[in-house]
Structures are given as C-alpha cells and as structure tokens.
Amino acid sequence: MLSLKSALAKPFAKRIYKKIQNWANKPVETQENVFQDLIAEATSTEFGKDHDFISINNHEDFVKRVPIRDYEALKPYVEKVVAGEKNILWKGQPIYFAKTSGTTSGSKYIPITKESMPSHVEAARNAILMYIHETGNAKFVDGKMIFLQGSPILKEQNGVQLGRLSGIVAHYVPKYLQKNRLPSWKTNCIEDWETKVDAIVEETLPENMTIISGIPSWVQMYFEKLQQKTGKKVGDVFKNFNLFIFGGVNYEPYRAKFESLIGRKVDSIELYPASEGFFAFQDKQNEKGMLLQLNSGIFYEFIKADEFFNENPKRITIANVEVGVNYVMIISTNAGLWAYNLGDTVEFTSTNPYRVIVSGRIKHFISAFGEHVIGKEVEQAMQEALLNSNISVTEFTVAPQINPKEGLPYHEWFIEFENEPENLSVLAKQIDESLQKQNTYYFDLIKGKVLQPLKITKVKKGGFQEYMKSVGKLGGQNKLPRLSNDRKIVTNFPYVD
Structure with missing residues (x-):
C-alpha cells in the first residue's frame, strides 16, 4: 500500500x-x-x-x-x-x-x-x-x-x-x-x-x-x-x-x-x-x-x-x-x-x-603531439575494451610519455584493477585500437610512426585513494583527472604496482 x-x-x-x-x-x-x-x-x-x-x-x-x-x-x-x-x-x-x-x-x-x-x-x-x-x-x-x-x-x-x-x-x-x-x-x-x-x-x-x-x-x-x-x-x-x-x-x-x-x-x-x-x-x-x-x-x-x-x-x-x-x-x-x-x-x-x-x-586533454585526445574518448576506449570481459577497473588516468628510455613516445595509462586481465598487452591493444577509431589525429600519429601504441602501468590496489589523500583531495566533490597534457600527477608516482 x-x-x-x-x-x-x-x-x-x-x-x-x-x-x-x-x-x-x-x-x-x-x-x-x-x-x-x-x-x-x-x-x-x-x-x-x-x-x-x-x-x-x-x-x-x-x-x-x-x-x-x-x-x-x-x-x-x-x-x-x-x-x-x-x-x-x-x-x-x-x-x-x-x-x-x-x-x-x-x-x-x-x-x-x-x-x-x-x-x-x-x-x-x-x-x-x-x-x-x-x-x-x-x-x-x-x-x-x-x-x-x-x-x-x-x-x-x-x-x-x-x-x-x-x-x-x-x-x-x-x-x-x-x-x-x-x-x-x-x-x-x-x-x-x-x-x-x-x-x-x-x-x-x-x-x-x-x-x-x-x-x-x-x-x-x-x-x-x-x-x-x-x-x-x-x-x-x-x-x-x-x-x-x-x-x-x-x-x-x-x-x-x-x-x-x-x-x-x-x-x-x-x-x-x-x-x-x-x-x-x-x-x-x-x-x-x-x-x-x-x-x-x-x-x-x-x-x-x-x-x-x-x-x-x-x-x-x-x-x-x-x-x-x-x-x-x-x-x-x-x-x-x-x-x-x-x-x-x-x-x-x-x-x-x-x-x-x-x-x-x-x-584535461592530451595534445602533446597534436592528437587532442579528450576525456570522453579515453573513457569510451576503456569501456569498449572491457566489454564482454571479466576485467574490472577501479580508477585510471592517462598521461603522455614524451621522453621514453627507448623507442617512440606514447600515451601511458595508469590503471588500478579490481579484476586484472591475464594479458596486459592484449588489453592495451584493444584500448589503443578503439582510440584510433575515435580520433583520426591519434590514428595518423600511430600510423605515421610518430607515436607508438599506448602502454599500461599497473597501479596498486588503493593507490589512487592514497594519491588523492596525499594531495588533500580525498572525498567530497574531488575527482581524479581522467587525463592530463603533462606528467604532474604521475611524476615520481609511488603507487605503481
């Protein structure tokens, strides 16, 4: 009633x-x-x-x-x-x-x-x-x-x-x-x-x-x-x-x-x-x-x-x-x-x-190489890659790696998993292909060998919460930026698995 x-x-x-x-x-x-x-x-x-x-x-x-x-x-x-x-x-x-x-x-x-x-x-x-x-x-x-x-x-x-x-x-x-x-x-x-x-x-x-x-x-x-x-x-x-x-x-x-x-x-x-x-x-x-x-x-x-x-x-x-x-x-x-x-x-x-x-x-975008990748694109790429899988992600952020120790520059995805994939490189490939489909500039830079495909860096469980706490932004209305055009968040990032 x-x-x-x-x-x-x-x-x-x-x-x-x-x-x-x-x-x-x-x-x-x-x-x-x-x-x-x-x-x-x-x-x-x-x-x-x-x-x-x-x-x-x-x-x-x-x-x-x-x-x-x-x-x-x-x-x-x-x-x-x-x-x-x-x-x-x-x-x-x-x-x-x-x-x-x-x-x-x-x-x-x-x-x-x-x-x-x-x-x-x-x-x-x-x-x-x-x-x-x-x-x-x-x-x-x-x-x-x-x-x-x-x-x-x-x-x-x-x-x-x-x-x-x-x-x-x-x-x-x-x-x-x-x-x-x-x-x-x-x-x-x-x-x-x-x-x-x-x-x-x-x-x-x-x-x-x-x-x-x-x-x-x-x-x-x-x-x-x-x-x-x-x-x-x-x-x-x-x-x-x-x-x-x-x-x-x-x-x-x-x-x-x-x-x-x-x-x-x-x-x-x-x-x-x-x-x-x-x-x-x-x-x-x-x-x-x-x-x-x-x-x-x-x-x-x-x-x-x-x-x-x-x-x-x-x-x-x-x-x-x-x-x-x-x-x-x-x-x-x-x-x-x-x-x-x-x-x-x-x-x-x-x-x-x-x-x-x-x-x-x-x-909040990445355009270190003229690709102008935006938040919606990285979120959609992640969503498509996780579809029909048992992988689950707690949180993630993306930053450009302009000066890698070897090889071409790339986008580095820092991901905290709830359920990890068996093979990180397979997931990275799926995310990268989705991003290329959505963003023609990114596609051209990969095909033109200006960038290499993205790489995933695993963040330990609870790592992003610890990071937000360390910068005084735990809780309330605070949000982790989905992506940045620099490496401020991830420089000397101590929460990598």
Missing part, C-alpha cells in the same frame, strides 16, 4: 513535468528571455557599467562587449565581492560563496545569490520527480536516502556565508525529507573523509536505504566498506535500494564494478551540478544525455572545442548547436558570472529537447 508521501509524490511529479515541458518546448525563446532578464538586472552593477550593458540588445552586442573569462580573469571583480563591496557582479551581495579548490588558481570563491540558489535545489528535486513521472515508482520516498557530501559547517566572510557547495545545499533539504535523510548532521560535519565514511557505514547499516547518491569514486569507497563489514553485497544489505543518483564524472567506467558490489542492477539518475550552477539532469531512463536547464537563470554560449584556442573563436547560442560536436560551454548567470568559461566540454545528444553529455575538460 502506498504511503501518503509516495501517493502525493505522483501528482506533484506530473505538475513539475508539465512545467518543464513548457520551457523545453520553447528553448530558443526561453534562453532569449533569460538573456534579456540577466542584462536588465545587472545594468547598474560595476561590471554592467564597465561593459556598457545599457546598450546591449542582443547576443551580437554581448559578444562585442563581454569577452570570455575564466576565474583568473574574473578575479579582480570577485575579490571586490569577497571584500564585502556591493553591486559589483550582481545587485547587492551574494548570500554564499561556494569555496572550491581550483587546480590552477588555488581556492576559488564562486558567488551564489538569492536568485541563483533556488535552481541548485530545485534541479536535484526535479530530477527525482521526472524519474517518478516516467517510471511510476515512488515507493523509495518512504525509505532513507543518503548523499555523500562535504561538511555543512559554514564560515562567515564580510557578511557572506562561505562553504562547500554540497555543504551549502545541505541547509536546503525540504522539511518533508529531513526525517528520511542520512547521514546525521553530526556525522556530516566530520572533516576527515575516511573517518566520515566509517561513521556513515555504522549509521546506515540498520536503516532501510532506498536512494544512495554521490560521486561514484567515493560511493564506491562506502560500498566497499559496507561489504568488508557485512560480507554481503550492498543489494542484500539494503534490499530496497533501487535508485543511485550521481554526478561529477562519467558513470560508465564504474558501472560494472558497481553492479558487482551491489549484486544487481539498479536505476540511476545522472546530474550535472557545479558551484557555478546546476546545468542539467537526466530526464529519461532510456535516452542518452541530460536535459539542459534553459530556464534556471543561466544563459549558455558554446564554442567548438577544436576552435577554442583560436584568436577569435565563434560564440554561438543553443539555436545553432549541432549534435555530436564537442563544445566548450560558456555561461552567464544570475549569480554574476559573465561569459564565464567553466572549463567543461559538452556534446549534444539531442536538440529536441536539448540534452548534453559532459565530454571532458578543456584543460
């Missing part, structure tokens, strides 16, 4: 579904309205005055007046906001700063305003409601749900609360979910990640867990600890666990490992959240890609990734994007980010409605 809560979830889900269809069916008009609203609201800010917002009428005007900036380039404005000045990037002051550890610029302070905060909360809620509407499954709302996240403890800086995005969002869990939510506030506040996961295992073991969510690599750590403690598959420990919600990285490289840990298949929902905005969520179980949030106070521009480093790359709106092209995503938001380069690359899987997959990072 359905409880009141799960019975009410279905009509609510239907209402939200209709609301979403409304803007998804008018994508260009929706984005134009967002654009005009953003410009109007920020005309009297310091940034708006500096960039002559008052005379911006359309996207062409915006492109002429507002150059693309990453965090470093926007920093002079952000520093004024952090110092407590008002009306700089957006009217008034932000209500939060999401503090993130930037890979190049140290700590970043990303503003969140009272206008931008609701979309961070609503998008995650709507993802679950769209799933209920599509599948008719609402029973899980009666069970316990967990989100593996950062500490919710916030500090204050010049009148603005400061913390990790996941910790900020923890303050906005709706009342009707408070009783269902784990871990407890006390456990969530534990800073040391391993201690925290141990406490979460103790807290969740006796509960009826129905939803588990977080970044796959850290959920894996939680699942492994559950299995070590109970000697059972996660699906046997939590018999009603049927929905896994994840974001931050591609799930495919983890899927086989997760199904083995859980012991059965469970439905999953992919999210695309960031401190800068909640950009997309999976709206259909059997469609590839996530629905781009066009009505959330974010105006999107796109630049073809292979043109991004040109002197004057063309900036287009969703009206002109094509399916299957790798784009750098540029955002302008009601938190005061303008023509801001997140560093993410996306690919559209559909333009009716607009759905995207995250294909990688514009900084």
